[in-house]
Amino acid sequence: MSLREKKKIETKNRIFEVSGRLVKEKGFENTTVDEITTEAGIAKGTFFNYFPTKEALLLYFVEQKDELIYNLIENETKRSIPTKEKIKNLLVRLAESYEKDKELTKLLIFEYRRYIGYSGLKPGEDKSRSHRLNKILHDLLEVGVEKREVKSHIEVKKAAEILTAVYFHSLIVWLKSESCFSFSMDISGKIDLLFEGIGD
Amino acid sequence: MSLREKKKIETKNRIFEVSGRLVKEKGFENTTVDEITTEAGIAKGTFFNYFPTKEALLLYFVEQKDELIYNLIENETKRSIPTKEKIKNLLVRLAESYEKDKELTKLLIFEYRRYIGYSGLKPGEDKSRSHRLNKILHDLLEVGVEKREVKSHIEVKKAAEILTAVYFHSLIVWLKSESCFSFSMDISGKIDLLFEGIGD
DNA sequence: CTTTAAATATGACTATGGTCATGTATGACT
DNA sequence: AGTCATACATGACCATAGTCATATTTAAAG
Numbered sequence: 001m002s003l004r005e006k007k008k009i010e011t012k013n014r015i016f017e018v019s020g021r022l023v024k025e026k027g028f029e030n031t032t033v034d035e036i037t038t039e040a041g042i043a044k045g046t047f048f049n050y051f052p053t054k055e056a057l058l059l060y061f062v063e064q065k066d067e068l069i070y071n072l073i074e075n076e077t078k079r080s081i082p083t084k085e086k087i088k089n090l091l092v093r094l095a096e097s098y099e100k101d102k103e104l105t106k107l108l109i110f111e112y113r114r115y116i117g118y119s120g121l122k123p124g125e126d127k128s129r130s131h132r133l134n135k136i137l138h139d140l141l142e143v144g145v146e147k148r149e150v151k152s153h154i155e156v157k158k159a160a161e162i163l164t165a166v167y168f169h170s171l172i173v174w175l176k177s178e179s180c181f182s183f184s185m186d187i188s189g190k191i192d193l194l195f196e197g198i199g200d
Numbered sequence: 201m202s203l204r205e206k207k208k209i210e211t212k213n214r215i216f217e218v219s220g221r222l223v224k225e226k227g228f229e230n231t232t233v234d235e236i237t238t239e240a241g242i243a244k245g246t247f248f249n250y251f252p253t254k255e256a257l258l259l260y261f262v263e264q265k266d267e268l269i270y271n272l273i274e275n276e277t278k279r280s281i282p283t284k285e286k287i288k289n290l291l292v293r294l295a296e297s298y299e300k301d302k303e304l305t306k307l308l309i310f311e312y313r314r315y316i317g318y319s320g321l322k323p324g325e326d327k328s329r330s331h332r333l334n335k336i337l338h339d340l341l342e343v344g345v346e347k348r349e350v351k352s353h354i355e356v357k358k359a360a361e362i363l364t365a366v367y368f369h370s371l372i373v374w375l376k377s378e379s380c381f382s383f384s385m386d387i388s389g390k391i392d393l394l395f396e397g398i399g400d
Numbered sequence: 401c402t403t404t405a406a407a408t409a410t411g412a413c414t415a416t417g418g419t420c421a422t423g424t425a426t427g428a429c430t
Numbered sequence: 431a432g433t434c435a436t437a438c439a440t441g442a443c444c445a446t447a448g449t450c451a452t453a454t455t456t457a458a459a460g
Contacts, residue, residue: 002456002457003455003456003457004407004408004455004456004457007408007455007456008407008408011408011409032445032446032447033446033447033448034445034446034447042409042410043409043410043411044410044411044447044448045409045410045411045448045449045450046408046409046410047448048447048448048449049408049409052448053447053448054446054447054448084399113313113314114313114314130369141398148400149399149400150398150399150400151396151397151398151399151400152400154393154396154398155389155393158386158389158390158393159393159398161366161369161370161373161390162362162366162390162393162394162398164369165365165366165368165369165370166361166362166365166366168365168369169330169361169364169365169368169369170361170365173361186358189355189358190358190361190362193354193355193358193359193362194362194394194397194398195397195398195399196351196354196397196399197351197394197395197396197397197398197399198341198350198351198354198359198362198394198395198397199284199349199350199351199395199396199397200348200349200350200351200352202426202427203425203426203427204425204426204427204437204438207425207426207438208437208438211438211439232415232416232417233416233417233418234415234416234417242439242440243439243440243441244417244418244440244441245418245419245420245439245440245441246438246439246440247418248417248418248419249437249438249439252418253417253418254416254417254418401460402459402460403458403459403460404457404458404459404460405456405457405458405459406455406456406457406458407454407455407456407457408453408454408455408456409452409453409454409455410450410451410452410453410454411450411451411452411453412449412450412451412452413448413449413450413451414447414448414449414450415446415447415448415449416445416446416447417444417445417446417447418443418444418445419442419443419444419445420440420441420442420443420444421440421441421442421443422439422440422441422442423438423439423440423441424437424438424439424440425436425437425438425439426435426436426437426438427434427435427436427437428433428434428435428436429432429433429434429435430431430432430433430434
């Protein structure tokens with residue numbers, strides 16, 4: 001690895017490290033790019049050589065954290081248990097990992113939404129977090145149909161979207177609520193309801 | 201009405217009118233407060249006497265539009281038809297009203313999310329759009345339980361949240377998609393699925 | 401070791417949302 | 431009508447995200 005590459009990585013890491021500390025201390029909005037660059041010992045412009053906008057930094061944080069979580073969870077989907085249990089386990093594990101630090105989750109999720117809601121529009125590709133979960137759920141449901149654990153005539157695409165929708169909406173509701181009900185319990189109950197159906 | 205009040209209303213209307221025009225022409229981000237105030241013939245500071253932030257203006261737009269839509273729809277919920285049909289009609293009507301101008305909807309929804317995702321956190325009260333729909337659906341479901349059209353043992357709260365979640369998520373997916381599938385058809389199918397259940 | 405071109409760093413500069421001390425119009429009270 | 435407190439308007443000013451022409455560093459070629 002050339003000196004250049006080494007320096008590049010080092011600089012990016014320093015930005016990441018410094019900004020992580022500052023954001024945890026004072027929140028994202030209250031942390032200025034000036035502060036980050038000063039603290040990191042680089043010029044302001046340099047920051048924008050590494051992250052196109054201040055919010056891209058946040059995106060990077062979220063991506064890093066998601067990567068960790070999804071890796072931990074991937075194994076879960078490989079066990080041979082009923083489809084419904086698999087989906088429930090997956091979403092409950094996800095929920096639990098967010099429950100570990102509600103404040104941090106709040107920070108990351110809301111800022112992320114803010115950013116993605118906007119710039120996420122322009123490119124044809126949607127790399128949003130919901131897409132990733134949606135794909136996993138879609139695959140699980142397809143297997144479920146094959147195993148006759150999921151209604152064979154349902155549109156798997158719609159069902160996956162429903163599960164994704166419920167998961168993310170519940171996450172937002174939980175994050176916004178002052179009362180500290182359990183997100184994982186909530187999502188677990190909702191999955192039961194979704195598999196059973198609402199109608200009588 | 202005093203002269204003062206008249207002037208106040210007139211000024212607010214002028215801001216609303218001018219900014220509406222500019223935003224439609226050039227988008228929200230590309231419309232500056234300076235432009236709006238210049239065009240409206242007022243000083244910059246005056247703008248902030250009427251709207252605490254630039255984004256509050258957008259909030260105002262959305263509220264105005266929502267008011268119209270919900271008023272149109274309210275009657276729908278009063279007809280004596282099965283609960284499922286009522287809910288379906290409600291959401292399909294909502295969907296149809298958004299389908300009328302996808303671009304405008306995109307603009308309003310995404311900018312709104314951006315704003316609310318952030319400032320919507322601070323106050324205990326959540327006046328978000330999803331709350332309003334959630335309440336309506338909750339009420340409809342409760343009636344449905346009484347009429348034995350909805351499973352009596354289900355938690356109505358969870359069911360309402362699920363419907364709300366699916367509606368808004370589908371809206372976002374639709375807005376983001378390039379292909380022009382019908383949002384109202386999509387939501388209609390999903391409601392069938394939700395009432396039937398996913399499991400076999 | 402020089403020279404050179406490309407990658408990278410730099411910080412003065414711009415654009416814009418938002419603030420605030422000050423000025424001005426309004427209407428209640430005498 | 432004249433006086434005064436209050437609500438409202440004003441625009442100079444500030445903070446900060448993001449840009450860009452220029453300077454510097456690196457790596458390769460001669």
